[in-house]
Amino acid sequence: MKKLWNIFKAGLVTDNPLLILMIGLCSALAVTSTVSNGIGMGLAMTFVLLFSEIFVSTFRKAIPSSVRMPIFLIIIGGFTTIVDLVLKAYFPELSKSMGVFIPLIVVNCIIMGRVEAFSYKQKLVDSIFDALGMGLGYTWVLVGMSAFREVLGNGTFLGVQVMPQSYQPILFFILPPGGFLIFGLFIAFNIWMKNRMALKAEAAAAKENA
Amino acid sequence: MDLMRIFIISMLINNIILMRFIALCSYIGMTNDVGQSFGMGIAVTFVTVLATAATWPLYNFLLAPLHLEFLEIIIFILVVASLVQLVEFYLKKNVPGLYAAMGIYLPLITTNCAISAVVFENISRNYTFIQSIVYAVGVSMGYLLAMILLAGVRQRMRTSPVPKFLQGTPILFIATSLIGMAFMGFAGLIK
Numbered sequence: 048m049k050k051l052w053n054i055f056k057a058g059l060v061t062d063n064p065l066l067i068l069m070i071g072l073c074s075a076l077a078v079t080s081t082v083s084n085g086i087g088m089g090l091a092m093t094f095v096l097l098f099s100e101i102f103v104s105t106f107r108k109a110i111p112s113s114v115r116m117p118i119f120l121i122i123i124g125g126f127t128t129i130v131d132l133v134l135k136a137y138f139p140e141l142s143k144s145m146g147v148f149i150p151l152i153v154v155n156c157i158i159m160g161r162v163e164a165f166s167y168k169q170k171l172v173d174s175i176f177d178a179l180g181m182g183l184g185y186t187w188v189l190v191g192m193s194a195f196r197e198v199l200g201n202g203t204f205l206g207v208q209v210m211p212q213s214y215q216p217i218l219f220f221i222l223p224p225g226g227f228l229i230f231g232l233f234i235a236f237n238i239w240m241k242n243r244m245a246l247k248a249e250a251a252a253a254k255e256n257a
Numbered sequence: 258m259d260l261m262r263i264f265i266i267s268m269l270i271n272n273i274i275l276m277r278f279i280a281l282c283s284y285i286g287m288t289n290d291v292g293q294s295f296g297m298g299i300a301v302t303f304v305t306v307l308a309t310a311a312t313w314p315l316y317n318f319l320l321a322p323l324h325l326e327f328l329e330i331i332i333f334i335l336v337v338a339s340l341v342q343l344v345e346f347y348l349k350k351n352v353p354g355l356y357a358a359m360g361i362y363l364p365l366i367t368t369n370c371a372i373s374a375v376v377f378e379n380i381s382r383n384y385t386f387i388q389s390i391v392y393a394v395g396v397s398m399g400y401l402l403a404m405i406l407l408a409g410v411r412q413r414m415r416t417s418p419v420p421k422f423l424q425g426t427p428i429l430f431i432a433t434s435l436i437g438m439a440f441m442g443f444a445g446l447i448k
Contacts, residue, residue, distance in 0.1 A: 076281070
């Protein structure tokens with residue numbers, strides 16, 4: 048149980064795909080100008096990641112390693128297509144505003160990376176927790192960034208006006224440079240949190256020894 | 258005039274890294290010093306132009322007449338990957354000097370999103386052949402410029418006191434944000 052929790056936590060903080068591993072950045076910075084895009088993209092990504100990892104992990108003994116890349120791509124492509132079609136059918140607005148980034152989930156390095164590095168070698172249960180941790184780790188960063196960017200840059204949250212009417216939106220945060228700035232600050236925050244967790248673990252270990 | 262416009266927009270106003278967040282991985286990974294980032298930039302320019310010259314005729318003279326447009330993604334990725342491989346072989350055998358300078362960057366380029374973005378956009382924007390080539394050069398020059406700028410900033414940063422909580426990658430993104438803000442000034446160049 049402890050091990051599973053650690054796998055899950057790794058995705059959220061210590062091995063966060065965006066803030067520590069620095070993969071899958073393009074889509075993360077591009078879609079986070081509004082909160083609804085951030086949530087949509089995060090959940091779409093988590094869904095594809097979860098089912099791809101389940102599939103790959105289940106059939107890992109049946110996939111020959113020489114042709115694994117094309118097979119992974121087909122599996123990932125299949126789930127991406129499902130997400131794409133579902134979004135188009137039930138959330139046409141969201142699908143339109145995220146545009147090309149939904150089909151681009153296929154080539155997102157996070158999914159390919161986790162499938163290749165983790166679930167191709169690990170048991171099914173471990174893979175599920177890895178997918179959930181990584182997916183939610185991606186989602187919280189996206190939602191957090193987009194919340195900052197939308198509230199400061201547009202004065203709204205999920206499309207609802209939250210800042211007082213007299214608030215002059217700081218357009219900078221919606222524009223690309225604002226995305227880079229917020230992202231830099233998020234990395235700094237994550238490093239601080241990671242160091243704090245390491246210190247706490249050290250203190251706990253020292254207490255036990257004493 | 259039209260070509261100049263495409264060039265300036267793709268290089269400065271819609272800079273592929275600073276304004277469109279494409280090819281960020283190599284931007285963060287390959288800018289440790291100016292020489293390295295220059296090599297990477299030149300290699301990307303070279304392959305992007307070649308890939309454009311190969312994929313544009315392929316699409317317009319083969320895929321479009323046969324109504325095979327849906328194969329675009331698969332075929333283009335194959336073309337770019339094999340092109341990189343061919344260039345590597347050719348350089349290794351015939352121009353060893355250039356290979357020594359560029360060789361290590363070539364395999365990395367296969368997966369560079371800037372190149373894929375350019376070859377797909379040439380098609381979706383209905384550019385003519387000449388326009389596509391100009392667009393490819395413009396985008397890769399913008400890439401080269403952004404790479405060299407960040408590499409320069411990083412060299413200066415090594416000797417500057419960076420606040421402790423921003424050390425490492427956070428400061429890179431903040432520097433990028435400032436470079437990007439400067440680039441927004443170029444938006445006035447074209448009305």
